[in-house]
Amino acid sequence: xxxxxxxxxxxxxxxxxxxxxxxxxxxxxxxxxxxxxxxxxxxxxxxxxxxxxxxxxxxxxxxxxxxxxxxxxxxxxxxxxxxxxxxxxxxxxxxxxxxxxxxxxxxxxxxx
Numbered sequence: 743x744x745x746x747x748x749x750x751x752x753x754x755x756x757x758x759x760x761x762x763x764x765x766x767x768x769x770x771x772x773x774x775x776x777x778x779x780x781x782x783x784x785x786x787x788x789x790x791x792x793x794x795x796x797x798x799x800x801x802x803x804x805x806x807x808x809x810x811x812x813x814x815x816x817x818x819x820x821x822x823x824x825x826x827x828x829x830x831x832x833x834x835x836x837x838x839x840x841x842x843x844x845x846x847x848x849x850x851x852x853x854x
Contacts, residue, residue, distance in 0.1 A: 743851075746770050746808065752783075752797045759801050766847065769828075770808025783831075790834045798835055802842035803850075 744767040747755045758765055783794040790798070798805060809824055811817055832840040 743767060746810070752793045756797055756801075759804055766804050766806065766851065768806050768808030769831075769843065770810035788830055790831065795834060798831075798843065799839045802835070802839035803847055805843050806847040807844060 744758070744765055747767045747769065750758070755767070783791060785791055807828055809821070811821075828844075832844055835843070
């Protein structure tokens with residue numbers, strides 16, 4: 743599992759998934775607006791940029807949510823904001839892709 747997609751851009755993430763069929767990744771930090779290092783994946787109004795939406799749809803069965811919780815109390819206090827951000831992101835995807843990213847990908851890995 744590649745943590746946070748390595749802070750990579752959509753082109754490298756796609757290349758890595760194409761090259762390594764057993765690679766999975768979480769979206770923490772990339773999709774989380776509470777972190778300063780996140781990639782710009784949305785445009786005006788929080789709408790997913792087309793290249794990111796396509797990536798999430800194409801590889802939804804290899805991506806999963808992540809919250810990047812650590813030891814800092816402030817991070818736990820941001821949980822509601824983090825979940826709200828993910829709901830907005832997932833709401834822009836097909837139901838199948840949203841469900842993959844939200845729970846099916848991780849479930850498939852831990853159920854094996």
